[in-house]
Amino acid sequence: MTSQDVILALKERASAERAATSARFFKTDKGQYGEGDKFIGVNMPDTRAVCKKYKDLPKLEVQKLLDSKVHEHRMAGAIILTYQFAKADAAEREKIYQLYMKNVYAGRINNWDLVDVTTPRIVGAYLIDKPRDVLTMLAKSQNLWQRRVAILATFAFINRGESADAIAIAKILLHDKHDLIHKAVGWMLREMGKRVDEKTLTSFLDTHAQQMPRTMLRYSIERLSSKQKSHYMNIKPNKVTMVVE
Template sequence: MEQTHILIETTVNDLRCMGDPKRAVHSQRFFKTGPGQYGEGDEFLGISVPDIRAYEKAHRPWSVEVLTLLLQQPYHEVRLLALIGMTELYKRTRSGAERVAILSAYLGHTAMVNNWDLVDTSAPGIIGEYVHAHPEEGNALLDHLAASSSLWEQRIAMVANWRLIRYGEYEPTLRLAEKLLFHPHDLMHKAVGWMLREMGNKREDLLLAFLDIHAAAMPRTALRYAIEKLSPAQRTYFMAQGKSRK
């Protein structure tokens, strides 16, 4: 246990030394950390994502225990490191027990996966992979997360579909898009539209069928994201359908 705490302290200190105060100030603005904003109170060190990824790779192997403790740290970049490590370990391990431990740690600490970059880095490679491997339990988990009162758990559910789309599994995207389409937060409108767009890149027919039903009523941000890769004529048509939306 002492060795583990020394490793945690060393890792956090290393990242502190890598930080750039000017970048940290910019990140606090970019990730909306002010009072009443979605990232309220988050702390940044000011480290680029490529540098965090390089550090994670250089210091492998990571244990689930260490990554879980890093995920509980206050600094955003330390939590991002932990989530990158969890995602990479989930991909590389051949141990079913280790994957269960990663999934349990992730789901047990979703309160720390509390900004869109943290969600988008981890949800496809952990939750999406789990749903692909265990469709019945996984889809029940997606529905549970989508019904949460937490914006971030709801975004985890939606963005996990990015991996399922890669596998040609589209039903969860359509199901969750309908559940979350009228979410009050713009970040969910973006997530829903983004996943619909990714699905449409593979199955335009499914996207068009969804839009035929929902374009006239869906939030304008979600619509813009969803139609981004369609033809100019199609985009004009669907934007006209949704012209009454804000």
């Protein structure tokens, strides 16, 4: 069982038409957030099916997938790590977490889908019973994807009824200039209101809505009542936040 087996299995499910669509959707042109990323056109259900077949792939072979310039190869490597993490003991989880974070810092977990699909299941899950200072460091990074990892990791805590870390990271990212961070923070705040406590969300909004980028605010209030939505959207922002595409 090698990385080449996974690559060939993905190739069998590839579509040139889907590859072209994905390249546009994930903003791969010069100057865009996914600049230079390569797609072969494999959808997520097919990618997951391949990953389940090769879920026991040795970590050295997983790393070869993560080293690939092809997006779906990196996605497969990261998903395989989530499968391995879920059934691992504490010592093995430590190894998987360290491997994943090595690739975060190396810039291989480098688009929003890669982060969103795998970060809560590895970084968040690993940190559940550990100090979470690393998330503060990631949230303050100059790297877009490290900042997204910071906020998406809190999804694991939100699912356990915890809101403190989501709030803390959201505050750090409140004035972030990138639209993908606005969306991610708004999403996690919305989930916090849904899964933990709506009053915790509205308390955050009462304090920070005036400073929040409009996209972040809109995402965060999606599950509130029409009256509440109208109230928060009618709060005049006190700062214009530049959106970086």
